[in-house]
Amino acid sequence: MVRPENIQLSLTGPASHLIEVPPGQGSLSIGPVVPGAAEPDVVVGPDDVLDWTAFDAFPRSAGYHWPRELRYQGNDVGFLAWSHRRRIEQFHWVPTTLVTADAGVARIDHLTVTLRGAGLKIVLPPAASTFTAKGDLSRLRAETAPGGTCPHLYFYPDTSTSRDAAPSELPPLPALGEATSVYVGVKPLRQPFDCASLLQFPQLTMVRLSGRLTNLKALAELSHLRRVQLVDCPDLTGLPALTTWPELRDFEASNIDAAAGRDLRQQLKDHPLPQASVAGLRAAGWFERDQALPFGAWPAASARRATKAFRAAEAADDPEKGIRAFVHAINELPGIDALEREDAGEAVILLAARAKISKDRALSWFDADRDF
Secondary structure, eight states: OOOOSEEEEOSSSTTOEEEEOOTTOOEEEEEOOOTTSOOOSEEOOTTOOOOGGGGTTSOEETTEESOSEEEEESOOOHHHHHTTTSOEEEEEEEOSSOEEEEOTTOOEEEEEEEESSOOEEEEOOTTOSEEEEEEOGGGEEEEOOTTOOOOEEEEEEOOOSOTTSOOBOOOOOGGGTTOOEEEEEOOTTSSOEEGGGGGGOTTOSEEEEESSEEOGGGGGGOTTOOEEEEEEESOOTTOOOGGGOTTOOEEEEEEEEHHHHHHHHHHHHHSOOSEEEEEEEEOHHHHHHHTTSTTTTSOHHHHHHHHHHHHHHHHOSSHHHHHHHHHHHHHTSTTOOHHHHHHHHHHHHHHHHHHTOOHHHHHHHHHHHOOO
């Protein structure tokens, strides 16, 4: 759709907000100003009551109204009822206080929640394709709507920088026990994730794990697995033999410990699967060098280009020129989504730390130059 750069919204009152949206931007962020973070497109208080119908005036494109992606930090749950008649493609929500939310009538295809010091008890949208939870997952209580099915579940738990810390676990989510697809992503150089906490989902047919893992032997109890993916795993000690899963049809592993990778290749040679790939066999030093960067979950081609741009920025004599060049390189990558935008910001913070300059200053360059 063609939109003017200046858009007036009656979000908290008549003509309450005049915002500027760059042409082609399909997302919109709403929330308070947070020190050290990028200012949202629409500034509101976390407890403001919002008139979500303010977005009804925008025409449809490719089956969706603009904006196709909404990022909201606050506690107004009115968007759930609003989405019953105005479908939302992606909604990213950061509540700032304990919230109970019933999304049983909501039409949200992809719902993401980030929990930072606030809890959430939620009934999930009945037809959601994915539900993603990030942050302090101990604060999450979730269940499916009556008559609804469990969406694909994505979990990104906070982890400690200490690799020797007690393993992180998923919280008990008994009302999601019928889940068939779960992804868990942690960093490869931080606190490990305990795979035993996946056993609360006995019907799993697909599991994708990324980062430092422990208690992999527990996966043997998930007898219905048809697809297993392992990404950026420096230690696969205890991984069951692939023949453990009688229904396994698809196995993918990339950027994994070299010794484990050679063993997996031999297993697949002895017992081929319809779909299988083992790539990126890595020595321990590779993880220490490359996986300190936040591009591990990116598509391979984009991750390579982002890493190259990061190394160039790291070597630049002028930190500002280096960081701005890095941001421009990310601008050139295809399809940067919300999570990858956060990763790019994390990379800028890392560059600032290595250059010994202010994080806020570096992020101001990031926000000024990015078009994603």
